[in-house]
Amino acid sequence: MPPEALDLTAALRPRLPSPLQPVEDERFSRHGIRLLLKRDDLIHPDLPGNKWRKLAPNLRAAGGRPLLTFGGAYSNHLRATAAAGRLLGFPTVGVVRGDELASRPLNPSLAQCAADGMRLVFVDRTTYRSKNDPHVLARILGAAAEGQAGGPEHSPRLADHYLVPEGGSNALAARGCTALGHELRQLADVVAVACGTGGTLAGLAAGLAPQQRAIGFPVLRGGFLAGETARIQQEAFGGRTGDWTLDERFHCGGYARSTxxxxxxxxxxxARHGLPVERLYVAKMLYGLATLAAEGAFPPGTTIAAVVTGRPDAPEPSKAP
Known part of the structure; x- marks a missing residue:
């Protein structure tokens, strides 16, 4: 299927532009700050938020080929990719970082991937770190094919698959996320988003108007995200673009960790706003924004748009030590 033949809007009916919801919260209003929630979680029930914005251009580029992608045991990206495969009728392979025996029975996230038809392949961390090596990927696909009907002549070939990186963040994804910035032009002074792999921030910042700025709140520790976001922008746009910064203080110990x-x-x-808050990403962003407001980081009269990138259907985070 050629890419132009895949009409995702007609097939999946996303809600775009996503709603922009004002929130009256004294933690912001007492500092003269107006808070808006950009409800990207309402774009699509199975491909919410930045998962739609990042996956849609990659799905078009795949043109119906099987998708091969990567993630951890609780990856929202794996779940969204599996759902896309089910909805659009193409095979998906998910390479999962971790031991299969330790992951059985499957957690709710991986169980949903399997229910949506994704073939899961578990690899150790050493192999996972080499996931961009074509020889490693060929072995992974061979493992994915074990138990399927047909002989060696029917073994899947790497060239027949479309690769989407971990978290879905590549140049196409960043270009897809520029639409988020476009939707918020002239509507906020500051736009905030939680970050895992940097693709959403890279595209968001590129799509904002020159007088607007973006703040990313990493949910993983390690301090690698500034370089990764800049790398993605280089690949997508030819260099760093837009006014963006990162605040590394609110990962709470790392991915899926809490305090x-x-x-x-x-x-x-x-309880205050009647809005369920997704814990792995959105809670950390909102917590970070409230802290920055209390620190006086935003002058009175500032309008902040906080991007709600997902729903609270992920497992509960564990406590940071």
Whole structure:
């Protein structure tokens, strides 16, 4: 199927532009700050938020070929890719970082991937770090084919698959996320987003108007995201573009980690506004914004748009030590 033949809008009916919802919260209003929630979580029930924006251009480029992609045991990206395969009728292979025996029975996230038809291949961390090596990928596809009907002549070939990187972040994904910036032009002074692999921030910042700025809140520790976001922008746009920064203080110990302070904040925000808060990404971003507001980081009169990138259907985070 040629890429232009895949009409994702007609097939999946995304809700675009996503709604922009004002929120009255004294943690912001007492500093003269207006808070808006950019409800990307409402774009599509199975491909919400940045998963739609990053996957859609890659799905078009794949043109119906099987998708091969990567993620951890609780990866939202794997779940969205599997759902896309089910909805659009193409095979998906998910390479999962971790031991298969330790992952059985499957957690709810991986169980949903399997239910949507994704073939899961578990690899150790050493192999996973080499996932961009074509020889390693060929072995992974061979493992994925074990138990399928047909002989060696029917073994899947790497060249027949479309590769999407971990988190879905590549140049196409960043270009897809520029639409998020375009939708927010002239509507906010600052736009905030939680970051895992940097693709959403890279595209968002590129799509904003020159007088706007973006803040990314990494949910993983390690300090690698500035370089990765810049790399993606170089690949997608030819260089760093847009006004963007990162605040590394709110990962709470790393991916899927939490603290009592973050838990209390998220529960109170939910109770106050009647909005369930996704814990792995969105809670950390909102917590970071409230902290910055209290620190006086935004002058009175600032309008902040906080991007809600997902729904709270992920497993509960563990506590940071």
């Amino acid at each position: 009592p302070g973050l838990d209390a904040f998220a529960e109170e925000f939910e």
